Amino acid sequence: MKPTKALHDLGQSLWIDDITRDMLDSGTLRKYIDDYSVTGLTSNPTIFDNAISKSDSYDDEVKRLFKAGYSGEALFFELALQDLSRAADMFLPVHERTASVDGFVSLEVSPLLAYDTEATVSEAKRLFERAHKPNLFIKIPGTKEGLPAIEEAIYSGVSVNVTLLFSSQHCIDAADAYMKGLERRVAEGLSPDVRSVARSSSAAGTRRSSTRCRRS
Template identity: 75%
Template structure:
């Protein structure tokens, strides 16, 4: 029996994805339970998640030892571990993938964050990882940086499904959507199918965390949802555009908007703030395990995001009047996000190296 609040979102047409992956999550049957009971229909990962999964448990030790014996090390060893986990997860979501006409049921694996500003290397790794995983319902995550946008277009043209990550604003979302459409248009021009899937991941809660100290109490925890509402309007505009409809007529599918970073950072705010507040059909909300369980336990019935963005522009204007430079902050959040994943990447490899020395 699926829980009421997650089921209500699912019935609205929004996909609930889990923003977590660990070997224990798979081995214990917990992920399968979330699929069966909490309407979870996909999963995302990132370097920080894998860093915590590998460094804070012994669940990977046997496989690390086996990989070392096979001569693997460093980044190659890590990606072997990650692909093992994510292909297992992809197989659990395969029935969802089939049942939804291949729209849902995806898992995501990120390219090395060290490549965030290297287009050619990003595309090469995206192709290699997707081939290694060999699952139709696996996205390769590529950041929506300027260099990343070029990689997204090329990866889509090459037929690699892409989760565009580290988007923080409507402008950044539109750039990601443009890169996706360019990739599809190039495929059509080359006589290839435009049915290559993608999501565009808008990070939400980091906005509010960044400005809390600069705002009066009444304005706190309102910026992330306002940015999301504005981006949702832009997303609907893209879907209704002549440009996308021409592609849709020859077999393309929507690059769905995904709300990411939806765990509440403010302990004084609702722990389901960014779930109940971001309900919208044909979108995705990927959430931490703690947030998923909280929403299943006491989540409120969601109100659908307004097609026109509602009061988004008014709220954003109020923040600008309060001294928040939204354009500069969006750029900073994206840059800081990329740097944060690099730090986690180094910590992850440090943990693997330390375990390798012990296990060797």
């Protein structure tokens, strides 16, 4: 038995922190899912910057989008949504098999919005609706400005991957924002089934926290 399969069977969700169009086109991501029990994927602007700048796989689509009037961040997010939509479809069987507990992909809002709560909420909702995938997380930082955005996004039915948490208190604050969003939904008779996970960070690097905020 592969070590990754053994970890999976013990209840550990294995996510990869990378995505490129080459991974999708070559079948590499499919192999990760089928052969190595990978059950999720996350991304960030740096990952996509490296993917786009170090490969010619995006060249034709960049030219097409540019001619269609896309530029700057609009062009970037269109490319990211294309890739993550394909990845989300690959992970959808996992998502369905686990009753929406696993099988997610993640897209981060623009870091330029880090200090703007209202703009973060607006962009999170726009990206979530634009992708129209049940297994897409929108990544929002657990900062002072990010916490109310997390609450509002959850309230609006947007699944959230909370990032940039550097202490146990940050994790507690993120969980509190999540619960507040759910409580507002329940109070209005809306479904509380809105998922969230949290990522803890340290000086040694970033890892997915073993503790997730979930609603069954």
